[in-house]
Amino acid sequence: MSKKTEDVLPTNIGEFELIRQFFCSDFPSSPDTVIAIGDDASVVKPPANSELVQSIDTQVADVHFPATAPANLIAQRALRCAVSDLAAMGACPQGFHLALTLPQSDAYWLKDFSDGLKKAAHELNIALMGGDTTRGKQLVISVAVQGWIPLNHDSNSQALTRSGAQPGDIICLSGKVGAAAVALPQVLNNPADTSGYARQYYFPEVHLSLGQSLLGQATSCMDISDGLIQDAGHIAKASDVQLQLNADAILLADPDSPALCMTGGDDYQLLFTLPDTVESAELIRQHASASDGVHKIGKVVSGSGVNLSGDRELLADLNKAGGFNHF
The missing domain is CATH 3.30.1330.10 (PurM-like, N-terminal domain)
Structure with a gap:
């Protein structure tokens, strides 16, 4: 300054x-x-x-x-x-x-x-x-x-949590993932530069209106701070289900770096599940006006963990990458 x-x-x-x-x-x-x-x-x-x-x-x-x-x-x-x-x-x-x-x-x-x-x-x-x-x-x-x-009409909590996903639900994501991870070398090299993806590193979008619109609708929700794959695993564990993700449906900040985008942290997009209903389809439509708006990326099934469909090379890269860990 x-x-x-x-x-x-x-x-x-x-x-x-x-x-x-x-x-x-x-x-x-x-x-x-x-x-x-x-x-x-x-x-x-x-x-x-x-x-x-x-x-x-x-x-x-x-x-x-x-x-x-x-x-x-x-x-x-x-x-x-x-x-x-x-x-x-x-x-x-x-x-x-x-x-x-x-x-x-x-x-x-x-x-x-x-x-x-x-x-x-x-x-x-x-x-x-x-x-x-x-x-x-x-x-x-x-x-x-x-x-x-x-509170809802019965005076009960309607806070969104990670633990309510059910088999048959659809999995949705707001926006693209990976911008902050892609920007990190630029940010470390020149911390004052806010061009390109660095702007999303310093100014992550906070999806307040979307989160509030999910009250009474979403069965689970969390923001992505430690990487899409790792955080999807948190919902799977808390809900005792398996999240099946379609890699082709996930919008990436850099399509040439899919593993980095899916495991890099600091996206602050919302990852959430919805019942597979007409009302859910309408909610997605209302928030999908932008090219990188809310979109469906998979489904919830019985089981555990995260299952990602994609080519073997991508899956191998993801297994190596993991997610962010503070320790």
Whole structure:
């Protein structure tokens, strides 16, 4: 970020001034928030006939993003990845807490970070309710998000989970997979470059409206963070079924790198199952207007694990690739 003469900031800044200057204003507001930043904890008043959905996502410099990437890009990515968990549950965002571990309190970096965070928050309509800052050897960003899901007519939960897929269901996917994996060499080589697939690495689409439209419709759902094949296996295990995927039906960011696209993480597309009904076909049609919109990629059968149809070379490459593992 360039240092403008009319906007001179201190090289280092104290914790409370840091919070006041960069995180106390210009974020979206939430009508459900009673007390936000400034007290020991936030206070939220739940709307009637709703349930609370919560998730936390931690990103570590040089593990989840290049430490030398521009701060506004790091912020955009951090909030979008966290809010994607709400989309996967079918929730409407309400607010988030931010915890920052900083090697130093550089005011220019913090301003750039807060600018990116505010832009993402306004796009996703999610309010900052509080958080914590501390000093450490490595940049670590933790974002805890929460949102609401309306109860159904019987006052029961209708949150989307991984455990409801049934034999006979169809398997659907939003958009293309593999863009972030394809972009990774470019991102590592030039962290400030957002051209091409790198833009999808820093600005993954968060499918909030799709997730909310799946309430009462989808039998299972999750977002793809660790690779399509590995995450499909999570649904298969949680639901005690087998997911049969048709490789030819899966839209790839790079058709010349199918194994990388199907196993690379950070896509944040939604993978979900639906009953094989006329209503499901209509839902798919409504979300398939774009060339890479929602599309059917397989079916659920009795059994276990993931079965992918395709040529032997592709299957061999997939067996070697695996998926992302934090350890």
